[in-house]
Amino acid sequence: MSDLVQKLAHTFGALAELGQEISESNNLEVTARTSLHMVLGSVAIMRGAIALYDGRNCVLSILAGRGVGSENIDPIICEDGSTASLGLGGIRLICTQEAMNTSGFPAAVSKLLNLVGAENMIPLVVRGNLLGLLFLGEKASGEPFSTDDREILCAMARHIAVGLQEHNNREELESRAREIQSLYEGMRAIYKDTVRAFAVAIDCKDKYTQGHSERVGRYSEIIARELGWPEEEVEGMAVAGYLHDIGKLVVDRDIINAPYRIDAKQSSELNRHPGAGFEILSPIRHPYADIPLMARHHHERLDGRGYPDGLTGEQIPLGVRIVTLADSFDAMTTDRPYRRRRTLEEVIADLRKNTGSQFSVEVVIALCRALFNEGLHAIERKLSWLQGPSAKTRVVVGDGTQVIAANVNIVFTEHDNTIARGCVFSDLLRQSPRQWMRRCVRIRSQQSKI
């Protein structure tokens, strides 16, 4: 192979590899280091560096260096703003000694050149914008740069400049994406606060069910999460729970607060609230799907005996079925003017009786599983301060507030707490939620006999 052919093969190989590196890599530092190797190795230059010019903050900083002590060079602030003017001349090889003697040469670049000690430099420019500087020492051969050398070095500098531009574009895009994400999160927070405020307003109208909407929101969220829904949709279910009764805002307060079982006419008036809720919520662009529909259909039943549309089975979306159960569960476990809250046995009996006709099986199982898990946590908390060989405790299924207002009494009859903990947990963990529920009820009934 002749010298010329071999030289061409080597330099074009370097150019091709540089293009590949620039287009494939996402790591600026690695790309800069690799690019510098390729530039220096293409014509065998002993020393060199790539500096990044941050036009926004007017700072020049070394990205990669070879043989110039770059690790000890701090970023330089370009105080006079003239550095950017180097971009106006485009990409060309500049003899630094000559350039530094010309008037108006940027002081910051002179300072950096003195630190790097490079004899040549190429401004890295895209469309007249200075993005960086490529500093180059002398060739290993000691010969001056030939015209071919200059051309190949400028071609490589163009590649690097495009790489820097792409990096800047990506950074800007990421920064804007972060900004938009932050705005979006802010708007979502405002939306959630507004929804909560609505929930409070709805519940204020009904003195007997204060906190109902908030609890239905929580239960809906818990069930959806238990069903393995994505977090975004779980949030949507919480919102659906908060707003499911918004239609009650148009129902007469006396009917809502009647301290007795309401008559048929009043009942018909009250039954308007799902449709009214749908009307109120429909014009709003919610960040979650089907919020108005969940308000409209939360009194539908699988057997078609619900209202307002008498939907059946699969016609009722899963989200609606979740809100329906959450709503009923809260109604069962809180005091109403015409009846006291039900016991856990009664709640479970009611769930059993109505699963398949009113409530969806998978949703009931998810609620039971959530109760089971809450129960385990509550037991664990309680066990941590249990004393004595035979302990009797009352465990609130929930987080100790009124999250799930069902009480479970469990009697521990093991020899000591450690054994009790082990036995109770291993025993419970072997059981399905339904079995566990039955066991809780059995234990409670045994306890009441003690």
Next chain:
Amino acid sequence: MSDADLSPVRSRNLGELAVVYAGDYLNKLSGERIERECRKQLESGCRALVINFKETELVNSIGVSILLGVIDAAGNVGAKLVFSDVNNHTVQLFEMLGLTRHVAFAADEAEALSSLRCATSRRA
């Protein structure tokens, strides 16, 4: 980076002499480890280095840049540098790029060590 890229650079220290095996690293960024190994040998007092190119098929622009780094490091401490077992194609490339001004060449590792030992004993 493949497992091969993570394997240590092979070298052997013979007191003031050291041999570093270039392997097939001199066409990618992981070849910087060759330079680091050479610098390590120089810092530990080695004053003559042999770089063995027996398993090196290709030296590209990255490899040339890395070798220039080794030449620079050796020059800074006055150490001798010999490239051994370099194939013809690579020798031509080094000649064309002017690397031959800075390093000696030997047909194989034994010849490189022998020439360096002679030089060392003459100096003594």
